[in-house]
Amino acid sequence: MPDLVGDRSRKAHLSLETSEPTSFGYGFISGLLAAIIGIAAFGIVLSLHFPQYLTHEKLRPLYSFAGLHRIVQAMLVASFLLGAASAFLRANKTLAVVGIGFTLAAAAIGGTPASVQGAAAGRSWLGLDFFVLNLLLYSAVFVPLERLFALRRHQPVFRRQWVVDLTYFFINSLLIEILTILTLRPAFILFGWARVGWVGESIGSLPLIVQVPALLLVADFTQYWVHRAFHALPFLWPFHAIHHSIEEMDWLAGSRLHLLDVIVTRGLTYVPIFVLGFSERALMVYVFIVAIQATFIHANVHWEFRSLRRFMATPAFHHWHHSAETEAIDKNFAVHTPVWDLLFGTYYLPDRWPAAYGLADRRAVPRRWVTQLIYPFRAR
Numbered sequence: 001m002p003d004l005v006g007d008r009s010r011k012a013h014l015s016l017e018t019s020e021p022t023s024f025g026y027g028f029i030s031g032l033l034a035a036i037i038g039i040a041a042f043g044i045v046l047s048l049h050f051p052q053y054l055t056h057e058k059l060r061p062l063y064s065f066a067g068l069h070r071i072v073q074a075m076l077v078a079s080f081l082l083g084a085a086s087a088f089l090r091a092n093k094t095l096a097v098v099g100i101g102f103t104l105a106a107a108a109i110g111g112t113p114a115s116v117q118g119a120a121a122g123r124s125w126l127g128l129d130f131f132v133l134n135l136l137l138y139s140a141v142f143v144p145l146e147r148l149f150a151l152r153r154h155q156p157v158f159r160r161q162w163v164v165d166l167t168y169f170f171i172n173s174l175l176i177e178i179l180t181i182l183t184l185r186p187a188f189i190l191f192g193w194a195r196v197g198w199v200g201e202s203i204g205s206l207p208l209i210v211q212v213p214a215l216l217l218v219a220d221f222t223q224y225w226v227h228r229a230f231h232a233l234p235f236l237w238p239f240h241a242i243h244h245s246i247e248e249m250d251w252l253a254g255s256r257l258h259l260l261d262v263i264v265t266r267g268l269t270y271v272p273i274f275v276l277g278f279s280e281r282a283l284m285v286y287v288f289i290v291a292i293q294a295t296f297i298h299a300n301v302h303w304e305f306r307s308l309r310r311f312m313a314t315p316a317f318h319h320w321h322h323s324a325e326t327e328a329i330d331k332n333f334a335v336h337t338p339v340w341d342l343l344f345g346t347y348y349l350p351d352r353w354p355a356a357y358g359l360a361d362r363r364a365v366p367r368r369w370v371t372q373l374i375y376p377f378r379a380r
């Protein structure tokens, strides 16, 4: 039994920093699982109680699944037990408290209701269930991936400023419905006149295998110029500077985008897609690819994809976009493929990784979600 008296690091405490070991046996993995499963279970329970306010229409068919009730019960038990294990093994009780806290909160609001009226509920503006699904899927894929293939091995899961990035992840998922409307509607309303019947019909009827790559090229062309404008125009830069205030790269960091940056970039990128008449199925595949690739290129993984790197935007390509080194400033604007950067002279990819990320003036951008939301309006 180690002598715990006088060893401050072993005293029970709550902290948002990871100072104890994170390998198996130290209560970190159990704590992380407890927190993620606990938050997710609470989110599902809350969504089931208030489907009319909190659930995304496209996800509602999931609620008629008979086994959901049992899955949520299992999640609640799991997060409670994992939280208890973490509390026992780890001096820092934050993850355990989060896991057990959300489990108890889910139980306190009544657990899963006996009958779910989700399918019948009206349109809602928030997607709490979409956030839950994103949290579970992304963390299940990217947390182990970044542990196993880390570029920066000593960067913890809970690195500096993870709270602000999780807030972006939460809010941008929760507002999915509103953001979708704000990005798709303007094209419908303002550019309906630009659609030419036979063009749309021929493009929309092409096989998906042709449409999807074409759509990616078209989308990336627009995205390239909108992104470049955010860098070049002084009144737009403060909105995008938020994204460039990232100093440690990982899958979660990519979420740090000002709402106006998201709406303007996605909204304008959608205009040519809509005008050219790509099919809805091609659009769905594109939305899926953009979500995965935009997350992946920020990830803390060391894969370089040397043979593909002139065709596909890779983590190295986008890590250089975030580099603090002068020669990398205003380079690598694309999301899907470097061809537009190669063509317009902004391609930059040396055979090493950047030494540091972020803005030249590290104190320029504030460090909380709310202050970052207001910052661009005050910066002018």
Ligand SMILES: [Zn+2]
Pocket: 227, 231, 240, 243, 244, 321
């Ligand atoms: Zn940028």
Ligand SMILES: [Zn+2]
Pocket: 243, 254, 298, 318, 321, 322
């Ligand atoms: Zn980025």
